[in-house]
Amino acid sequence: MLTFSLIICCYNSIERIEQTLRAVCSMNTPDDVEWELIVVDNNSSDGTAEYCSQLLAELSPPSARVVEEKEPGLMNARICGAAAAKNDYLAFIDDDNWPDISWLEEAASIPKDYPEVGAWGGWCTGVGDEGLPEWFDKHAGKFACGKMPQPEGICASPFLRGAGLCIRKTAWDQICHLLKNPFLLGRTGKSLSSGDDNFICQLLVRHGWHLYYNPRMHMMHYMPPSRLTLDYLFRVHEGIGRSFSRLRPAVLVTTGWPKMAFHPLRYYYKLRQLPDYIKYSNEHKAQPDDIDLKCRYILARSKLFG
Numbered sequence: 426m427l428t429f430s431l432i433i434c435c436y437n438s439i440e441r442i443e444q445t446l447r448a449v450c451s452m453n454t455p456d457d458v459e460w461e462l463i464v465v466d467n468n469s470s471d472g473t474a475e476y477c478s479q480l481l482a483e484l485s486p487p488s489a490r491v492v493e494e495k496e497p498g499l500m501n502a503r504i505c506g507a508a509a510a511k512n513d514y515l516a517f518i519d520d521d522n523w524p525d526i527s528w529l530e531e532a533a534s535i536p537k538d539y540p541e542v543g544a545w546g547g548w549c550t551g552v553g554d555e556g557l558p559e560w561f562d563k564h565a566g567k568f569a570c571g572k573m574p575q576p577e578g579i580c581a582s583p584f585l586r587g588a589g590l591c592i593r594k595t596a597w598d599q600i601c602h603l604l605k606n607p608f609l610l611g612r613t614g615k616s617l618s619s620g621d622d623n624f625i626c627q628l629l630v631r632h633g634w635h636l637y638y639n640p641r642m643h644m645m646h647y648m649p650p651s652r653l654t655l656d657y658l659f660r661v662h663e664g665i666g667r668s669f670s671r672l673r674p675a676v677l678v679t680t681g682w683p684k685m686a687f688h689p690l691r692y693y694y695k696l697r698q699l700p701d702y703i704k705y706s707n708e709h710k711a712q713p714d715d716i717d718l719k720c721r722y723i724l725a726r727s728k729l730f731g
Contacts, residue, residue, distance in 0.1 A: 427457055427459070427513065428460070428511075428513045429458065429459070429460040429529070430460070430506075430509075430510035430511065431518055432506035432507065432516065433449070433464050433518050433520055434506060434519070435466050435467060435520045436467045436473075437469045437470060437471045438469065438477075438520040439472055439473050441647060441649070442464075442480075445519075445523060446462075446464075446477065447484065448524055449462065449524060451526060452526055452527075452528055452529040453526055453529065455529070455530050455533055457533070458530075458533045459487065460487060460488075460529065461486075461487065461488035462487075462488065462490075463509050463510060464490070464492070465491075465494050465506040465509075466491060467497060467499070467502040474491050474493060492505060492506065493505075494506075499621055500604055500621050503604075503621075504604055507601065510594065514592070514593060515592045515593075517587060517589070517590045518588070518589060519646075521646060522588050522646055523647065525643045527641070528547075528589070528642055531639055531642045532591050534639070535637055536593065541635050542635045542637045543629045543635065544585060544592045544593070544596065544625070544626060544629055544634065545590075545637035545639055545642075546585040546589050546590045546591060546639070546642060547639050547640060547644070548570075548571065548586070548642070548644075549569055549570045549571075549588055549589070549643070549644045549645065550570060550571075550645055551568055551570040551571075552646065553647075553649070554649065560655075560658070560717075567661050568661065569587070573638050573640070576638075577638060577641075578637065578638065580635070580637065580638055583627045583636060584623055584636070585622070585636050592629070596629055596632070599629075599632050600625070600628040600629060603679045604624070606675050608678065609621070609624055609672065623672055627672075628676065628679065628680065631676065655716065659719065662720045663724075663731070665724060666723065666725070666728040667727050667728075669694070669698075669731075670691045670698075670731070674690035674694065675687070678690075696729075698725055698729045699729060701725040702722075702726055706722055709721075709722035
């Protein structure tokens, strides 16, 4: 029997969580799978916990509970959810993800056949209330959408997206004491910093685990109108850039390098971005209304100066 703990981390999610919970509770469950649902309320102020409790009573999943994590931050919420989990496999589903009806079947197809795989995941299709802006497809990856740039199988690069990320509990237990990293800029509240997902994946790889991409593990990723503006697009690039120079040094000092090496390593990775910054700065000045060039410029600038 395969046992999964589905963990949904929430922050002020009352306006978007219902469809996510309904989609999760509607998934097909294979005969050899049991699952529980854990909703982590990450210091919400809008009544998310109470609303979820009421909705779960209506939906009646096999096992469900709401737990609270007062310390803000997505990583803190994930750690809390994993600590509450009772099962062998963890599955992190964002509060704006709507998994396909076959998602759990696909997720359960990996761990038995690939014992060397510590984490596996799929991809998301973006969806908005009134369609998506014309620029979205080019930048879908920055919104954790679009297929991964690789075929199905063991990942050549140490990265999977956090939406729908599944992890063996034994693998998680090997790295969980390393996840509260003071050097990393993760997602907290309205901050658009990133790196949490990549950090988890890189730690797993450095502990000897493989990652697996299954393109049939598909979800819809809902984005409200406020996330489909050019201002938000530019802020996303800014947040990714700010986190860039911290990620690799954070992985290294967490897995054996001396802590004093963090800042020299960070400046090394920053300085490597100087040619891109000069290139895209000049191109952006020449074509200031080009959205793609502005995104590249913002990303290069924030990698260098963030």
